[in-house]
Amino acid sequence: MEEYPEELRTPPVALVSLVGCAEHHALISSYLNAEQPPINTLALPDFSKIALLLSKPNKSDPLSGDNGGILKKDWLLKHRTRIPAVVAAFFNYDHVSGDPAQWLQVCSDIENLKNVIRPKNIKLTVVVVQSSSSNEEISEDRMIALRKRAEIDAKYIVVFNHSDDSQLKQSFYRHVAVIFFVVLMSGGLCIFVVNVNVECGFCRLRSTLAELANVYYKEEGRKIKTRVEKKSFNSHELNVRYCFKVAVYAEFQRDWVEALRFYEDAYHILREMVGTARKLPLIQRLVQIKTVAEQLHFKISTLLLHGGKMVEAITWFRQHNVSYRRLVGPADVSFLHWEWMSRQFLVFAELLETSSKTIPSNSNITSGTADQPLTEWEFQPAYYYQLAAHYLKEKRTSLELLLTMSETADELDSNAESVGPSIYVGQFARFLEQGDALTMQSLTDEEYTHYAIAEGKRFQDSSEIIAFLRKAYESFSILKAQRMAYFCGFHMAKEYFGAGDLSNAKQLLDSVAHLYRQEGWVTLLWEVLGYLRECSRKCGAVKEFVEYSLQLAALPVSSDSGVQSFRRKECGPVGPASLAQREIIHKEVFELVGGETGLASVEGISDLKVNGENPLHLEIDLVSPLRLVLLASVAFHEPMIKPGVSTSITVSLLSQLPLTVDIDELEVQFNRSECNFVITNSERPSAAIYSGQQGCRVERAPSLALVTNKWLRLTYAIKPGQLISHMQSLILYSHHNLHKRHLRK
């Protein structure tokens, strides 16, 4: 929203011009500006300046050529800062009632002023400033002469009595009553002298100005409205422009209903223009239409939301989205479309966010039309922030694609330099300096595309995407929509990952993985674990890499789970979720823990290996996610054992890894170390590496192969006299080559 110019973002404020008697301008300006509704002032010290202000731009100005433009870019600003609705001409009492020479000067000033403002239909009010010391009244004749000279109604001549400035200020701020004259003359020349305090005196001036300003905007609006009604235009562009102007004039009058109606009319006519007769080249025309549509849409949404019509605003936005989202345009510039889409969502999110503070949140959410009910999320800015991020990603993708395809992109940069926004909203042109003059040249679509690409390359979208997602993430979290929040979190993590900010990525991914694990969404977990695994690989964190790899390998995804068609791109760094992929990961991780391969960290300084010097300990406790990989259970055959009586225990192991795992050695530890024993794999005697205490009991098992999803049960007798009654705690160590996995039971 900040991208929009101020005059578009805020409702129009009437502009009046104060001319002459410059010493009073500051006070009057600040007063007019502080009141509700505010009036902006354009203070000119003397009468000669106004002619400059209102002078018409040179018709032969090359920049004003009509290139099928819809809205002039500076039109709004012009009415906010340059073209006053009313000119208030200030004259000193002395000059009005003074000698003929002074009076003549007054007359000529008024005459000049009239000549300047009349063609533009600007209203005039005359203010006679009387010093407090002089209590004389202006002669009736002079008053009539003044009125006639200025050709204004008597009520628009204001006599302004003041003490010196400092006193006036004091009075103004302290609200001390001073005498203020307002002379009203009507018909039979009555003079009323009204005693009011200064503030009310200002009120009087203000209301006169406000009234005249209103008349001005009304008349201007009506003039253009007549053109719209009589259809006295020869193009859709003009039709849209006229509707827009009528709407703006209505806004100046604070007639929101009329403003809304005409903005909507302009919007609909504009929509019809897509695909009709074209003056501009195709791409630029579409860009222009979309830019104008964006502004009209923004005005409509703002008016609806400020009017408290949330449901209407959301329905309108939905319609806006439906109307334009398929208007991608040629593939070369599709990124412009996605950027535009992103901005629509972002701006609406911001609008919704600011207005939802003022509108009570518990509005009935089942509203909307019967066939198109609105849903919960559509009332939440978070929903729009998330989609703004989505489209910005879309933009980045298409721009990247474009850049990789066009080899000439670099050389075109210099060409794009002289290009900039033209005088119409959404149009661009090349500016050429010819001596002192600046000429504007329209662009071909090709030139425009080059310019747009050069501009597009200047921006880093990643941080913006993250910012939008973070907003969505936070508001969804507040709404207790944790799945939506984590969904945004996951996308945020992907952005961090892409940008190389691994610690942020990992933190988010871990929390997301936790949720997916908890709810058993394995396909989603697969993707997240894939990113986590890649993060740990890049960080060179061997242990984490092994943990994530094992989890991935043990995830119960198989090719019959209906997800075999996952795109590689879509699945993240780990590839599609399938049995084959699990097996690949399994082999990879066992080669790593077997010391056969190393892990290349992102720095690539050295391969990180798992070996005797770098042993790896994985602990699988009751809450470890690795329980999915390897589960151990121990059972004593007797519930109670008396000292001296022999009993047996069974150690059961279950692996979910896709391939069979051969264990070299299994160490069973009790809380009394003398009971510990080791089970070695008789098939792989050479691999036995147990280096525990001397004299420890060693058992040989015929095979220690863990087949997928099959319990491996090992039963051993425990020698009498070694047990004590509370022997419950037991730790299993399984050794795979040099490296240990702890199983705590």
Place this chain on the structure above:
Amino acid sequence: MIVCVAVVGHQNNPLYIQSFTEADDALKLHHIVHCSLDVVDERVNNPKKSGSTLNETFLGLLYPTENYKVYGYLTNTKVKFILVTTDLDVRDADVRNFFRRFHAAYVDAVSNPFHVPGKKITSRTFAERVSNIVKSFGLSSAG
């Protein structure tokens, strides 16, 4: 066209999820189904706010994504059915009808004595039946 249907259990765990698209967007659909559970929770916890009546199994449109519409249904045993469709003009009656038939298929599937409640539905008959219901979506609105 229906692009995805899902059965979601008490712990919000997927019991059955099947996508029916040629395009490679299955993962995206899984995300959509998962996110829609938030809306189901919201509707179930605040029935007044969402205006649904008591004992109404059909939860209506959960949320519109950019290209899909997501509908929900909650059985009396609190199992959730989610439907994702690409049709922009969907009649409520069609969706209700779909869910009714889907519910019947689900009941038959879990009535199988070999089915473990709370576990994934792996029955091939169920899959075929669902596939038929999906294919006939929108066609049988008159009947």
